[in-house]
Amino acid sequence: xxxxxxxxxxxxxxxxxxxLPCNHSTISGTDYIHWYRQLPSQGPxxxxxxxxxxxxxxxxxxxxxxxxxxxxxxxHRATLRDAAVYYCILSAPYNQGGKLIFGQGTELSVKP
Amino acid sequence: GAVVSQHPSRVICKSGTSVKxxxxxxxxxxxxxxWYRQFPKQSLMLMATSNEGSKATYEQxxxxxxxxxxxxxxxxxxxxxxxAHPEDSSFYICSAxxxxxxxxxxxxxxxxxxxx
Numbered sequence: 658x659x660x661x662x663x664x665x666x667x668x669x670x671x672x673x674x675x676x677l678p679c680n681h682s683t684i685s686g687t688d689y690i691h692w693y694r695q696l697p698s699q700g701p702x703x704x705x706x707x708x709x710x711x712x713x714x715x716x717x718x719x720x721x722x723x724x725x726x727x728x729x730x731x732x733h734r735a736t737l738r739d740a741a742v743y744y745c746i747l748s749a750p751y752n753q754g755g756k757l758i759f760g761q762g763t764e765l766s767v768k769p
Numbered sequence: 770g771a772v773v774s775q776h777p778s779r780v781i782c783k784s785g786t787s788v789k790x791x792x793x794x795x796x797x798x799x800x801x802x803x804w805y806r807q808f809p810k811q812s813l814m815l816m817a818t819s820n821e822g823s824k825a826t827y828e829q830x831x832x833x834x835x836x837x838x839x840x841x842x843x844x845x846x847x848x849x850x851x852x853a854h855p856e857d858s859s860f861y862i863c864s865a866x867x868x869x870x871x872x873x874x875x876x877x878x879x880x881x882x883x884x885x
Contacts, residue, residue, distance in 0.1 A: 700775075750872065756815060
C-alpha cells in the first residue's frame with residue numbers, strides 16, 4: 658500500500674484558513690486520495706476524496722498536484738470543532754478491494 | 770450521509786471470556802465492511818476485511834481464530850474476540866462501503882473493550 662507523509666501537528670487560529678499538506682510520491686495511477694478526521698474516542702469521519710482533479714464539498718477543498726505526488730486539504734475557516742487528527746490515505750478503488758491503511762496523521766489544534 | 774452503528778459502545782469483561790461486537794449499516798447495504806483496532810495515542814490498525822457471504826480476509830499478524838468475523842447479511846458484520854485477555858483491551862472500530870456511492874467508507878462510533 659502506498660504511503661503518505663504528513664506533519665505530526667499543526668496549529669491554526671479560529672476563523673482563518675488551514676492548509677494541511679500530504680506527500681504521496683509513490684502513488685499509483687488508480688489510487689484515490691482520501692482525507693478523514695478523528696476526534697478523541699470517536700470513529701473517523703469522512704472529509705473528502707479525489708483522484709486527479711481538485712474537489713470541493715461543504716466541509717473542505719482538496720487540491721491535488723498535477724503530478725499527484727502531493728495534495729493539500731483546505732479548511733476555509735477553521736472552527737474549534739475542526740480540532741482533530743486528520744488522516745491522508747491512499748487506496749485502490751472500491752471495486753478493486755480498496756482498503757484504508759491509516760498513518761499517523763496530523764493533529765490540528767485551533768486557537769480561539 | 771450514511772450511518773454505521775456499533776453495539777455495544779463499551780464493554781468490560783473478565784479474562785478468558787468471549788465478547789461479540791456488532792457493526793450495522795443503518796441506511797445502506799454494505800457488501801464489504803472493515804474492522805480496525807486502535808490503541809491509546811496510536812493510529813487505526815486494519816484487522817480484517819469482511820465480505821458478505823464469504824470468509825473474512827485478515828491482515829498479516831492478526832489471528833483469525835482469536836478474532837472471528839461473520840458477515841451474514843448486507844447490513845451486519847460481527848467481530849467476536851475469543852478468550853479475551855487484558856492485551857486485547859482496545860478501541861474497536863468498523864467501517865463500511867456504501868456500494869451505491871462507491872469510494873467513501875463510513876465509520877462506526879467505535880467500541881471500547883476493557884478486559885480485566
